[in-house]
Amino acid sequence: MDYATLLQILDSTIRLATPLLFACLAGLYSERAGIFDIGLEGKMLMAAMSSASVAFLTGSVWAGLMAGILASMLMAGIHGIASITFRGNQLISGVALNFVASGITVLVAQRLFGQGGRTPPLEGEARFHPITLPFAEELQSVPILGPLYHEVISGHSLLVYVAVLTVPLTWWILFRTRFGLRLRAVGENPAAVDTAGISVKGLRFAAVAITGILCGLAGAYMATALQAGFGREMTAGRGYIALAALIFAKWRPVAALWACLLFGFFQALALRPDVVEAVVQVKIPVPFLDALPYVLTVLVLAGFVGKAIPPRAGGEPYVKER
Amino acid sequence: MERLPRWADLALVPLISLLLAATIAALVILAIGQDPWEAITVMVQGSVMNAYGWGYTLYYATSFMFTGLAVTVAFHAGLFNIGGEGQAQLGGLGVALCCLFLPWPHWSLALIGATFAGAAFGAAWAAIPAYLQAKRGSHIVITTIMFNYIASAFLIFMLVDVLRPDGQMDPATANFPEAVHLPTLNELPGLSLIFTSGVPANVTLFIALAMAVVVWALLWRTRLGYAIRAFGKSEPAARYAGISPFGIIMLAMLISGGLAGMMAINNVMGEAERLLGNSASGAGFIGIAVALMGRNHPVGVVLAALLFGFLFQGGAELGLWTKIPIEMRTVVQGLVILFTGALDMMVRMLLTWIFNLFRAGRLAKGAA
Numbered sequence: 001m002d003y004a005t006l007l008q009i010l011d012s013t014i015r016l017a018t019p020l021l022f023a024c025l026a027g028l029y030s031e032r033a034g035i036f037d038i039g040l041e042g043k044m045l046m047a048a049m050s051s052a053s054v055a056f057l058t059g060s061v062w063a064g065l066m067a068g069i070l071a072s073m074l075m076a077g078i079h080g081i082a083s084i085t086f087r088g089n090q091l092i093s094g095v096a097l098n099f100v101a102s103g104i105t106v107l108v109a110q111r112l113f114g115q116g117g118r119t120p121p122l123e124g125e126a127r128f129h130p131i132t133l134p135f136a137e138e139l140q141s142v143p144i145l146g147p148l149y150h151e152v153i154s155g156h157s158l159l160v161y162v163a164v165l166t167v168p169l170t171w172w173i174l175f176r177t178r179f180g181l182r183l184r185a186v187g188e189n190p191a192a193v194d195t196a197g198i199s200v201k202g203l204r205f206a207a208v209a210i211t212g213i214l215c216g217l218a219g220a221y222m223a224t225a226l227q228a229g230f231g232r233e234m235t236a237g238r239g240y241i242a243l244a245a246l247i248f249a250k251w252r253p254v255a256a257l258w259a260c261l262l263f264g265f266f267q268a269l270a271l272r273p274d275v276v277e278a279v280v281q282v283k284i285p286v287p288f289l290d291a292l293p294y295v296l297t298v299l300v301l302a303g304f305v306g307k308a309i310p311p312r313a314g315g316e317p318y319v320k321e322r
Numbered sequence: 323m324e325r326l327p328r329w330a331d332l333a334l335v336p337l338i339s340l341l342l343a344a345t346i347a348a349l350v351i352l353a354i355g356q357d358p359w360e361a362i363t364v365m366v367q368g369s370v371m372n373a374y375g376w377g378y379t380l381y382y383a384t385s386f387m388f389t390g391l392a393v394t395v396a397f398h399a400g401l402f403n404i405g406g407e408g409q410a411q412l413g414g415l416g417v418a419l420c421c422l423f424l425p426w427p428h429w430s431l432a433l434i435g436a437t438f439a440g441a442a443f444g445a446a447w448a449a450i451p452a453y454l455q456a457k458r459g460s461h462i463v464i465t466t467i468m469f470n471y472i473a474s475a476f477l478i479f480m481l482v483d484v485l486r487p488d489g490q491m492d493p494a495t496a497n498f499p500e501a502v503h504l505p506t507l508n509e510l511p512g513l514s515l516i517f518t519s520g521v522p523a524n525v526t527l528f529i530a531l532a533m534a535v536v537v538w539a540l541l542w543r544t545r546l547g548y549a550i551r552a553f554g555k556s557e558p559a560a561r562y563a564g565i566s567p568f569g570i571i572m573l574a575m576l577i578s579g580g581l582a583g584m585m586a587i588n589n590v591m592g593e594a595e596r597l598l599g600n601s602a603s604g605a606g607f608i609g610i611a612v613a614l615m616g617r618n619h620p621v622g623v624v625l626a627a628l629l630f631g632f633l634f635q636g637g638a639e640l641g642l643w644t645k646i647p648i649e650m651r652t653v654v655q656g657l658v659i660l661f662t663g664a665l666d667m668m669v670r671m672l673l674t675w676i677f678n679l680f681r682a683g684r685l686a687k688g689a690a
Binding site for chain 1: 350354355402404450454458459460461463464465467468469471472475476478479482483607610614646647649650651652653654655656657659660663664665666667668671
């Protein structure tokens with residue numbers, strides 16, 4: 001494998017890791033606050049459909065982005081009402097919302113555009129376009145680092161850089177602010193937070209809302225930057241891979257970045273079986289590469305690659321009057 | 323605050339949840355500019371108003387009975403087996419291998435063999451997440467989701483690279499031999515008077531019904547069933563009573579996976595008569611809705627499976643005859659899971675409030 005191919009693969013790694021990273025950080029806020037969310041997939045799908053539809057109809061990608069975030073937050077709100085207000089089973093609520101999203105996105109897209117449940121291709125201002133970072137052209141002639149900067153670091157859409165910046169931001173919010181401390185506390189010991197006179201429900205709804213925003217960004221990125229439009233089931237299990245990355249990262253923001261890059265790398269490899277075959281000299285069937293993130297997650301869960309300990313109050317509704 | 327009477331809890335709560343789901347579904351249909359009344363008419367016409375429709379409704383219901391019972395058994399042990407889909411796909415592999423490579427003299431023997439093969443493969447696929455949950459505390463929900471994806475990748479590999487006959491383009495096995503063809507309802511004596519044209523529903527329907535009885539007997543009439551239910555209610559209490567958590571988790575999940583895997587005798591052996599990609603086509607997930615709707619009781623599961631069979635067949639008819647896409651049934655499925663599984667507390671609070679209003683009214687009258 002030559003250097004240019006490596007750069008190509010790293011480039012698509014970053015592209016493919018971005019939706020995973022948004023969704024993974026989304027899940028991180030929710031689960032750190034004690035609300036399991038296996039509905040990341042559904043929220044991304046709703047956001048993808050809404051953002052692509054609105055971007056196409058208005059011609060503005062920003063309007064699309066807003067619509068995507070709102071749609072995802074609506075789903076997050078339902079999950080919050082079911083699991084916080086009515087103390088329902090968070091896993092079941094997530095499963096249910098994934099099904100609703102999977103069906104309703106096709107229904108709405110079909111109603112709006114009549115093209116078999118997809119949106120028409122987005123062009124021009126209705127999409128996020130690659131931006132070239134400063135000096136990318138000038139530095140291209142620098143050996144090794146020049147092409148790396150030009151091909152891999154530069155030339156992505158705005159949302160990619162937003163996703164990367166969300167990582168330190170999340171770290172700072174969680175570990176350096178009062179809100180972050182309370183958010184983590186409510187996921188470990190909600191009774192203590194309640195005793196301190198802070199609303200458990202309020203904090204958890206705030207966390208779920210942040211989850212909604214970030215899943216909205218993930219879905220909007222998929223439909224308006226990674227691809228040019230929405231297609232049915234276009235998230236293709238990314239919400240679950242993000243969940244896997246979250247466990248792999250043991251619910252820590254910076255580790256989440258590495259986990260998502262790793263899983264993005266696997267996805268990039270699955271797109272280039274020819275390269276994999278050239279490197280390992282053995283023909284590896286594509287399904288094995290597809291399954292790799294899931295196998296890895298099971299190994300992590302089994303405690304073979306460090307132990308993953310979830311937030312202690314995760315999945316348990318908080319009953320105040322006890 | 324008084325508690326709900328038992329009949330209300332058992333019958334009224336699911337009924338109202340279902341009504342709420344149906345109302346939202348009707349609103350969705352209105353929102354996409356279609357007529358909900360037309361939709362329900364088409365669904366009823368195409369699924370339960372004639373024998374042909376019933377042939378499909380019962381076919382789908384058979385699959386959902388297996389997966390619904392699978393989820394039920396795990397639920398009673400306090401385990402949420404979301405991996406029915408992967409277990410059913412592996413069951414399909416077991417059934418296919420059994421039908422393709424063993425020389426069966428008669429379909430009845432092949433059916434027995436395939437039932438065990440499907441159950442064994444499904445149980446084996448559930449065994450790893452079960453072991454990881456029991457021994458290493460890995461959350462079974464996440465591991466079974468992961469195993470669904472691994473199963474689907476594994477099946478693609480098996481169909482594309484291993485089992486596909488030379489010269490065939492689509493990723494599927496060869497057709498099963500004629501000897502293992504299961505009689506469909508229109509080929510059975512007696513029933514052929516009702517089902518006059520070819521339908522996919524087949525003899526496995528009776529196996530599904532028998533399994534419902536077996537699961538009932540297992541859960542409420544055996545020592546193991548008692549241990550499973552006790553463990554599901556309270557792990558510390560069960561442990562104190564000398565019940566081994568490891569054994570219960572393993573057994574409950576093996577039975578659950580086995581039931582999910584058994585589904586393959588209906589769709590793979592009874593209908594497709596070869597193994598296709600994505601053979602379970604979502605039935606594993608519908609099992610969750612069926613179990614929730616059926617309140618985790620075999621009788622409820624059979625009834626809920628019929629309801630979902632109707633929804634599935636009716637939804638297909640919607641896709642054929644109206645402008646409502648077939649995905650409507652996924653929405654309905656999600657809504658039913660949402661209202662019966664996650665928002666049941668809301669329905670129960672609502673009902674308790676109404677019941678208390680009535681009680682207060684009666685008390686006030688009595689005092690006057």
